[in-house]
Amino acid sequence: MKAAIILPVLLLFCFISGCQTHSTKPEENKAVGSLEDTPSLKSLASFNIGMAVQARQFDTHPESDKYLTILNQSFNQVTAEYEMKMHPIVANSLSNGQLVFNWDAPDRIANYARENNLKIHGHALVWHNEYATPDFLENWSGSDEEFTQLVLQWVAEMVTRYKDVVASWDVANEAFRDGCTRADDCYRDSVFYKHMGPDYIATVFQAAHDSDPEALLFYNDYGLTYDNIKRKAAMNMVDDLVGRGISIDGVGLQMHIDINFPSKSQIKKAMDDIAKRDLLVHVSELDVRANPETRQNFTFTKSHANKQKQRVYDVVKTFRNLPKANQFAITVWGFRDADSWLNSFWQSPQYGLLFDNQFNPKPAYDGFVESLK
Numbered sequence: 001m002k003a004a005i006i007l008p009v010l011l012l013f014c015f016i017s018g019c020q021t022h023s024t025k026p027e028e029n030k031a032v033g034s035l036e037d038t039p040s041l042k043s044l045a046s047f048n049i050g051m052a053v054q055a056r057q058f059d060t061h062p063e064s065d066k067y068l069t070i071l072n073q074s075f076n077q078v079t080a081e082y083e084m085k086m087h088p089i090v091a092n093s094l095s096n097g098q099l100v101f102n103w104d105a106p107d108r109i110a111n112y113a114r115e116n117n118l119k120i121h122g123h124a125l126v127w128h129n130e131y132a133t134p135d136f137l138e139n140w141s142g143s144d145e146e147f148t149q150l151v152l153q154w155v156a157e158m159v160t161r162y163k164d165v166v167a168s169w170d171v172a173n174e175a176f177r178d179g180c181t182r183a184d185d186c187y188r189d190s191v192f193y194k195h196m197g198p199d200y201i202a203t204v205f206q207a208a209h210d211s212d213p214e215a216l217l218f219y220n221d222y223g224l225t226y227d228n229i230k231r232k233a234a235m236n237m238v239d240d241l242v243g244r245g246i247s248i249d250g251v252g253l254q255m256h257i258d259i260n261f262p263s264k265s266q267i268k269k270a271m272d273d274i275a276k277r278d279l280l281v282h283v284s285e286l287d288v289r290a291n292p293e294t295r296q297n298f299t300f301t302k303s304h305a306n307k308q309k310q311r312v313y314d315v316v317k318t319f320r321n322l323p324k325a326n327q328f329a330i331t332v333w334g335f336r337d338a339d340s341w342l343n344s345f346w347q348s349p350q351y352g353l354l355f356d357n358q359f360n361p362k363p364a365y366d367g368f369v370e371s372l373k
């Protein structure tokens with residue numbers, strides 16, 4: 001066919017179809033809708049759609065209905081936002097060196113998941129942060145062997161207790177520093193590093209695998225998109241585990257991004273780096289800050305909403321462009337804007353999530369939907 005014929009035919013086709021299959025932009029200015037007239041994310045996706053949850057959201061009160069409606073409509077995987085970390089479960093150890101567990105909150109989450117046929121992505125077995133590492137480990141004065149035994153006991157108890165419902169685990173979280181100058185000198189100086197040595201990551205991956213050989217095991221971190229040296233350090237560690245035959249199935253990119261940063265190509269590069277190793281990619285803690293300047297008097301405008309929508313659209317599209325075999329899941333880090341950890345972490349309103357405070361889906365939710373079509 002000659003160009004003179006092809007062009008009008010193409011234009012006519014575009015006119016009829018809207019050329020949607022080639023679009024890289026979501027629709028602008030769509031109004032906030034109600035959940036009832038919004039499509040379900042999980043029914044559109046061929047990978048898991050996760051939500052960060054808190055046990056209180058399963059209690060019986062008027063708001064819990066709303067949380068549960070959203071959860072059941074759109075999500076098929078949950079992650080405990082904090083209640084499966086070590087600090088809230090193991091506040092203490094006894095003098096005979098045994099850990100003392102409080103299973104109340106994690107059991108409520110696990111039971112809800114069991115009863116409602118949701119998978120759990122467990123988060124996180126080893127994390128240096130004060131929200132995750134109990135004070136008695138942070139201030140450890142015993143021997144390195146005793147420290148290691150307690151960590152191994154924790155991993156074994158946790159993974160074994162929930163092996164029927166936790167299908168995957170973040171085994172190690174945020175093990176590398178920001179802004180390193182060398183990839184071979186980038187480990188965070190955590191108590192785990194101090195008492196167990198640089199091989200602590202291999203040790204905990206092996207322990208998790210021993211307790212549940214079926215569970216998919218992940219390394220999870222932030223900043224792997226924009227900090228190339230940190231990503232190199234993490235990938236070297238991953239390659240080392242793989243090379244030694246230690247079970248690791250994927251890498252989680254936390255994806256706490258903002259409306260401008262990091263770039264789409266940085267996000268793509270990090271995803272590609274994981275996928276080319278034949279590992280699973282997890283967008284593990286998605287939120288998009290609308291107020292990166294951390295203004296106190298901040299108004300979330302239509303323009304912010306549309307930028308946020310575009311960002312969610314781009315992240316999901318980039319993920320969907322990976323080979324199917326590498327697409328593990330996308331997990332959103334909370335329900336409503338007001339629920340988000342971002343507001344307290346950045347000490348400013350951030351409007352970072354997919355639902356407004358009345359539980360209505362925001363344009364960002366539509367961005368997720370449109371990128372799945």
Ligand code: XIL
Pocket residue numbers: 081082131173254285341
């Ligand atoms: C945050 C939770 O959202 C907060 O509720 C908690 O108090 C602290 O941790 N990276 C992670 C997550 O891996 O576990 C963090 O979650 C956010 C940053």
